[in-house]
Amino acid sequence: MIEIKDLTKFYGKGESRFKALDGVSVSIEDGEFIVILGASGSGKSTFLNVISGLETSDGGTVAYDGQQLDKMSEKELTKFRRDNTAYIFQQYYLLPHLNVEKNVRMGADLDNNKDYLKFIEAVGLSEKRKKFPAELSGGEQQRVAIARALAKNPKVLFLDEPTGALDEKTGRQVLDYIIKLQQEQGFMMIMVTHNSNIAETSDRIIKMNSGKIVSITENTDKKTAYEIGW
Amino acid sequence: MIVSIKDSVKLFGISIMTCCAVTVCNLFLNYYLDLTAIADLIDNPYAQMFYDAHIMTAKVVCAVSGGCLAITTVVMLFFYIKHYIDIHSKEIGILKALGYSDFKIAKGFSVFGLSVFIGCMTGYLLSFLLMPQFYELQNKDGYLPELSIRFHWILFVLLVIIPTVVFAMIAVCKSLLKLRQPCVNLLKGIVKTKGKSRNTRDKKTFVGEMRSSVLRSRKTLVFFIAFSSFCFSAMIQMSASMKDLSSEMMGLMIFVIGVVLAFTTLYIAVSTVIRSNQKNIAMMRVFGYKNEECKRSVLDGYRPAAYIGFVIGSVYQYGLLRVMVDIVFAGVEGVPKYKFDFPVCFITLGVFIVVYEGIMFAYGQAMKRIPLKQIMSE
Numbered sequence A: 001m002i003e004i005k006d007l008t009k010f011y012g013k014g015e016s017r018f019k020a021l022d023g024v025s026v027s028i029e030d031g032e033f034i035v036i037l038g039a040s041g042s043g044k045s046t047f048l049n050v051i052s053g054l055e056t057s058d059g060g061t062v063a064y065d066g067q068q069l070d071k072m073s074e075k076e077l078t079k080f081r082r083d084n085t086a087y088i089f090q091q092y093y094l095l096p097h098l099n100v101e102k103n104v105r106m107g108a109d110l111d112n113n114k115d116y117l118k119f120i121e122a123v124g125l126s127e128k129r130k131k132f133p134a135e136l137s138g139g140e141q142q143r144v145a146i147a148r149a150l151a152k153n154p155k156v157l158f159l160d161e162p163t164g165a166l167d168e169k170t171g172r173q174v175l176d177y178i179i180k181l182q183q184e185q186g187f188m189m190i191m192v193t194h195n196s197n198i199a200e201t202s203d204r205i206i207k208m209n210s211g212k213i214v215s216i217t218e219n220t221d222k223k224t225a226y227e228i229g230w
Numbered sequence B: 001m002i003v004s005i006k007d008s009v010k011l012f013g014i015s016i017m018t019c020c021a022v023t024v025c026n027l028f029l030n031y032y033l034d035l036t037a038i039a040d041l042i043d044n045p046y047a048q049m050f051y052d053a054h055i056m057t058a059k060v061v062c063a064v065s066g067g068c069l070a071i072t073t074v075v076m077l078f079f080y081i082k083h084y085i086d087i088h089s090k091e092i093g094i095l096k097a098l099g100y101s102d103f104k105i106a107k108g109f110s111v112f113g114l115s116v117f118i119g120c121m122t123g124y125l126l127s128f129l130l131m132p133q134f135y136e137l138q139n140k141d142g143y144l145p146e147l148s149i150r151f152h153w154i155l156f157v158l159l160v161i162i163p164t165v166v167f168a169m170i171a172v173c174k175s176l177l178k179l180r181q182p183c184v185n186l187l188k189g190i191v192k193t194k195g196k197s198r199n200t201r202d203k204k205t206f207v208g209e210m211r212s213s214v215l216r217s218r219k220t221l222v223f224f225i226a227f228s229s230f231c232f233s234a235m236i237q238m239s240a241s242m243k244d245l246s247s248e249m250m251g252l253m254i255f256v257i258g259v260v261l262a263f264t265t266l267y268i269a270v271s272t273v274i275r276s277n278q279k280n281i282a283m284m285r286v287f288g289y290k291n292e293e294c295k296r297s298v299l300d301g302y303r304p305a306a307y308i309g310f311v312i313g314s315v316y317q318y319g320l321l322r323v324m325v326d327i328v329f330a331g332v333e334g335v336p337k338y339k340f341d342f343p344v345c346f347i348t349l350g351v352f353i354v355v356y357e358g359i360m361f362a363y364g365q366a367m368k369r370i371p372l373k374q375i376m377s378e
């Protein structure tokens, strides 16, 4: 379980100081699938970065099963990430000098996962597994980033616009695969998206605006990736 | 203009390299010219032999150190240009897309000649500072007639003007070659298209694969690391022998040059490796790779090159001194016997291991400070 209390985050100094997160509090249960919606610049990525320990907060706490992130040393944080989290970034961030397969191994090796090829297959890139990121389209790169994160078998998965670069058909396929995997393995999943239809596949929907949570709604009518509009 | 004067200051490695080369070459060439001017004054055969040996030494030293350092400077310059274009590939791509011609962009790279000029000029002045003592030492036994230091314009042109111009031209030509690729590649940052789809053995772990890809993506750095330990090994061992063969001052001079070159090249190489892998390191840490693993994948690949450089350096300095003693100074009396100095070699190796591993450890620690946010910077 993640307990988030009164989280604040500032960017910049002096005059240009900007409150990107403004007193955000929420608790997320194990195995839950959360979708975060909000306008561009509302602080969604910042929220994800702070609760995943990539960035420090300027106030408030984030605790995983009672363990507070800001109390951990850099070494403990690294170990924490190694054992628990995986991240799919809005801009993919693949390693440019490694091919698809090796990029996926980056995640797989941390879990001693020898069966990583199945993730490459699941995102439809078996044919291209020897290609380098610069030789792939944007959507293909995004799928590599997805396979890389899943191959780590995380306990908590953070996704920032994971289907932003995908067309409807591929988007649905990939989303369906991620959701099935999540239900099968029961990991926690926190996804940022602009596509409000995707929210219908989640357990709870958090809406953000200007660094604040404006609403948290329980989704009682959970749909599959093929049942929603796109 | 895409390349600014500030960029050329960052090329201090080249400045240091050329500074060392010009210092040594000017010392010996100036001496050589002053010496040939008094050739007529030599009246006895013993002085003649001494004279010949000195002339020969000057030639050998200039050719070996000048040539060696000139080649390294060219390699370093190429490396800088490639690195510069790699890093700025997006901006350059945009310029090209806007219709700037390759030549217009490449012209800017002539600024790099400035770093050569700074180095050469410093070296040139430095050599004049050292010259009185050098002249005195060369003739400490008084076999040769009294020599006074004279200024030779030709050396200024040869050692300062010409290198500056030549290196500026080399920089322009090299960057022209580098720029001759489609705009899209520059924009997308595809720098290497060679060596793709290599059938890498799948057994290799991610860390192992990362290590070899780091090496592959910047091969020049392997050369620099090897060159760095080559300098360290060759120059320090040579300076130890020089104390017996020639003089303390020569020994000290070689020692200082060796250490300066070794540390500059090592610094340039390692800091470039880390800087160009910052994003990858940050990404590995985001996934939870320990700092130790990041260090292993980014820095450890260079270790073999470093030790090979050390071995080559030992052999090289032995060969060079052997030639000097057996051929150049053959027949000159009073030159001590020269043997490979094992104790010195082992001590140098010991110091090398401590220094090299220590520096790598320190860089490994420094890698901890790369912020995770680094992945998000463009």
Ligand SMILES: Nc1ncnc2c1ncn2[C@@H]1O[C@H](COP(=O)(O)OP(=O)(O)OP(=O)(O)O)[C@@H](O)[C@H]1O
Residues within 6 Å of the ligand: A011, A012, A018, A020, A038, A039, A040, A041, A042, A043, A044, A045, A046, A047, A090
């Ligand atoms: N490093 C930074 N320095 C200064 N301001 C920043 C920084 N990162 C983000 N911001 C600002 O913080 C605010 C929130 O950014 P954030 O990236 O969280 O938005 P977002 O909700 O993810 O938007 P999008 O949907 O466009 O990705 C934005 O106004 C942005 O300008």
Ligand SMILES: [Mg+2]
Residues within 6 Å of the ligand: A044, A045, A046, A090, A160
């Ligand atoms: Mg965002």
